[in-house]
Amino acid sequence: MLKNISRLVSPDLIKVLMEMGHGDEIVFGDSNFPAASRARQGGRVVVRADGHGIPELLEAILPLFPLDYAVDFTAILMDYRQRLPQEPAVWARYKAALSLWPDGSKNYEILAKPDFYERAAKAHAIVATGETEGFANIILRKGVVR
16 A cells, blocks of 8 residues: 555556656546457557546546646547537546646547547557446546656
């Protein structure tokens, strides 16, 4: 056990976060996201975080995870507009959590589902969560500790 690290951050997740370098990306997939097949396609790691929502996981990792200053977006989200009349409610929670950190208040890149899946297959790792809201998938890009 370590002090000041959320219990939501598993040993596997902390290992992945530590292994990531500047520019590496990590996906937090909702409970419907095909984490295993996307990871297998790209030869990537899947971290299981079943039972945990993405907003809670973001709040747990953001004190440990520098966001990338070198890009003009805070995060990448999956486009919902073909299937939903309004943006997923969980996105407001993401934006609130991310805005508390340096480089967390930039624009959000929104990718069509096939493009999001392709990018996810290239990510350093995919975290499979228990998030039940649809189109809740998010990709974060790691920055540097300054």
